[in-house]
Amino acid sequence: MIQEFGNRIKQNVAKVIVGKDDTLEFLLAAVLAGGHVLLEDVPGTGKTMLARAVAASLGLDFKRVQFTPDLLPSDITGVSVYKGTGFEFQAGPVFTNVLLADEINRATPKTQSALLEAMSEGQVSADGITRPLPNPFIVIATQNPIEMDGTYRLPEAQLDRFLVRLSVGYPDQTQELTMLERLQGVHPISSLQAVIGDGNLLEARKQSRSIHLEPELREYIVKLVHATRHLDATYLGASPRASLALQGVAQGLAGLAGRTFVTPDDVKRAAIPVLGHRLMLKAEARLKGVTPEKLVKDILSSVAVPVEK
Amino acid sequence: MLVFTALIASGWLNWLPLGVVIAAVILPFSIRRNAKTQLFAPWASVYVGASAFLMLPLNFSNLLERLSWMALGILLAWLIGLAFDGIKERNHWAWLAGLILLMLNPSAAGVIGVLGLCIFGALRARSSRIRVGVQFQNRSGMIVLAILGLTISAFSILLARPAGFQFNDATMPVLKPRTAIKPKTTASSIETTGSSRSGVEKVQTSNSGLQNALLLMNLALLLVMMALLLGLLRNRMQTPKGRRKSEISELIPLFGAFIVLLALFVWASTPPPRLEGTKTPSNIQGANQNPSLNKPTKPPEPKLERNERTNPIFTIFMLFIVMAAAYWAYRITREKTANDFPEEPELDSNSSLEKKIQATNRVREAYRGFLELCSTKGIRRSNDQTSLEFAAWVGRLAPDSSVDVQHLTRLYEPVRYGQLSDESGALEAERIVNALKNNFKLEPLLGEIA
Incomplete structure (x- = not known):
């Protein structure tokens, strides 16, 4: 639906x-x-x-x-x-x-x-x-x-x-x-x-919220959001509301793709739109040309995706 | 877990050889693809590694040596873990922390450390799988390592040879300055105490720190070679017969290097021969001038004989045997079973839930087989890659297999992330992986890049 x-x-x-x-x-x-x-x-x-x-x-x-x-x-x-x-x-x-x-x-x-x-x-x-x-x-x-x-x-x-x-x-x-x-x-x-x-x-909306999200993917989301709170370039990272948002948007993307489950790709796709505007850059980082999008990309490439080993 | 921990504790009570034997029995069982027992495999490796380390009859005379041995111990356990792929990224640090504890204080703290590791591993290593030696795939790296190993080892052995090792009889090892035996030149210097060392003058020619460090390096290289060999052997066995030739070029120099290194180490570890002219007191000219010295005395026992039980070569040999036995056990269990969970299909096949679980395991195992296949080709999924991203990447490197890889990924994702599985999906996934095993071919240019 x-x-x-x-x-x-x-x-x-x-x-x-x-x-x-x-x-x-x-x-x-x-x-x-x-x-x-x-x-x-x-x-x-x-x-x-x-x-x-x-x-x-x-x-x-x-x-x-x-x-x-x-x-x-x-x-x-x-x-x-x-x-x-x-x-x-x-x-x-x-x-x-x-x-x-x-x-x-x-x-x-x-x-x-x-x-x-x-x-x-x-x-x-x-x-x-x-x-x-x-x-x-x-x-x-x-x-x-x-x-x-x-x-x-x-x-x-x-x-x-x-x-x-x-x-x-x-x-x-x-x-x-x-x-x-x-x-x-x-x-x-x-x-x-x-x-x-x-x-x-x-x-x-009701159906979207019921889309299955594996516990490991939930952990993945939390790891991504937590990683935003320990960046040198920011004075404020993403809030817990961001975790909820990432989960919700990933579910929405999965639903729109016709799936009944969320994949790591959904989470990764949603990361920049959800987290980007929540990262408050320090002035010196802005002067160096750092952007929130780049920071989120860095985080995405540093956090392990839950896939088979 | 408790039994295993008890075994570790027993190891600390000077039952180390027995511990190694027990570990040798545990390891093959651990490697059987059972979700519960496989958790023990990394710890079995740690145990074997730690036991072997403690069996080495060496003690630490200073901090530098202690640190060197500590590093060697960590390397040993790490390599064994890598060879068996029981180490997952998330418990790497637990291994290291535990090993450091072991090395710093091989007593109560060590036991606590290993116990903590076991608990940590049980909690965290939920989905660990045992795959031997797939980590070592770099062909040129192996050859360079073999040549480098030979050069360094030969150099180090030659440097260390004048002094060599001396081992004492104690269970806990002692690395101490070697006592070279020189013949007595004057009767007056003959000791009259009747001790076993009478008639022998001891001249200390101790190893320098550099020599010891080089010897340690030699030992470390031996271990590296061993792990590489295991990995290569395993890869070779998994390669279809018609295509095995390609790995010979790595196997031969590595095996040669291993044998030469082992020989060098054995040679260096052998006490140097008595210097020419060494005599027992009764044979020394003029010894009978003093009647009190004329009574028959035992030949001197300079205590340079090595305690065979604690011989490091013996330990390494044991370790090698253990790993080889484990490897063959792994091979046998793998060949005998159609899938990697032989024990679990005993569940009631009529239950749809259980069928679903079985199908899930089969699809996931098939996907793991695919990853393993990629790994043997030098394509490894990076941690931040999703399965779809990986499929796209593999598709670029192996365009002929792209469709199959995409299809397999589409079968895998619902199982992995949606708890959706069925028998037909499992069969299809297994079919694809089997097909890939025969047809997977990298684009020549891109394959080099991968």
Whole structure:
């Protein structure tokens, strides 16, 4: 069922986004694992389009917030408004199934933090009242890593709440040609239909979590995550939440591949998207050109994979 | 485990020769492919190694010698472990730690160390498998080693020969300066105490630290050769008959080097002959001038005779016999059985669960056979490679077998990571591995790179 779920969405999204199968697969795996996704790339690579296409394909309630420096927390979570008889809570855009937080790093840290509770606990506390968010609740955020003027770096706590960080990347020449042909007339995003019925996502998530994970693979995951905490180049490694994320994404990838069990390849594939943004590099390491991706690759090549000897 | 530990403890109570014999009996049993008994194989190797080490009649006169012997002991156990492939990466360090304990204090601490090792090994070495000697595959490396070994050994033996070893009778060995025997030249110097050493003048010509170290190096090289030979022999036996010729080129120089090294070591370990003119007191001219010296006395016993029981050559020979016996036991049990778990299929074949377990074991064993086959071809999976990555790599090196390798990996993964197995999958996996054994061929250029 998970494979069918993935195939339907992939085919639907392919009407809008050409190529990017890997990115889409990771995004779906993260959605299956019940997590949130950070799309990070230079402008014009289709981050927002990808997020919109996935949201439309899922057939869930979708809202988009353009993050700007003057955005307030209450603009996201909601605000109580006096309406003659008393204060009434006006729910913000966060009360949706799929929230597209476009250019999230343009908002102030205070506003960014308004999403913390929503992302980790699926609820919003405002005016002393805690209100649950709809289920499922998925945040797909985008940010531009190049343009630093007028942006605020996401706090570590916020980054940790994103299950994966994905890069869309430029299309190759053939893909770009196909894109031009396809988008010559009306943009197909406006006509994109939902391909997943109500409740299908929740059912797929349930199945994804039941995908078999060998105890030795679980140990492998823990070893990978622990290895990130003893690196000279970082001042902060991956949290225990990263272990859960790695497990969930690996299960999602296995499910999308039509398997009922996770293989070490799933874990290795998931490692960079899951762990990369959780490694906080020291300044000197950054100056030396060390990247989190390289560190994760080094870890992957140093931790033994559980295979027959 | 308790029995084995008790055996180790018995070894420390000066029952070392018996211990080696017992270990020789245990080792073949340990090597039988039974999930429980195979755990003992590494420890049996440690025991044999440690026993052999303690049987060497050498003692430590200074820290340098102690450290040298310690290193040699570790090397010995490591090589034996490698030869039997009982060492897995995760308990490498346990071996070394235990061996260091043994060498530093061959008494209570040693027993505790080995006991700890046994427990650690039982807990950790859950899936260890015994594969003899597949670690040594580098052809040019072997030949270089043989030549280097011969050169160094000849040099070291020649250096050490003037002094040589002396062994005492004690169970615990003593390496002490050699006593060269020189004839008495004057009657006045004849001792009158009637002791066994009367009539003999002792001149100490001790080994230098360098000489001792070189001798140790010689012994270490002997052990390396032994392990290499075992590995090669095993590989040769596993190679189809029509293709055995290729390994002769490594076997002959290694075997030759081993024999020459052994001969050199035996020669060096033999006490030098008495110097010309050595006489007993009764034969010395003028000895009867003093009546008190005229009574018949026993010929002097300079105590240079080696205690045969603790002869290091004997020990090495025993060790070699033990390893050879273990190897042949392994061969026999392997040839007799269709798979590597002969005892386990006694389970009720009607039970689907048990059938599944059997199928799982067969697929995993078939995959291990494939890895072993690759290893004999010089292709070894690196620790960070997944089975799929390894299959892709092997596919590049052996394009003709790529499809089979991919298929085998697809059969293996559900079994290994998904607990999914069936009889047909097991049969298919075994068929593929058998086919690969006959057809596996590396691309000439890429094969060299591998």
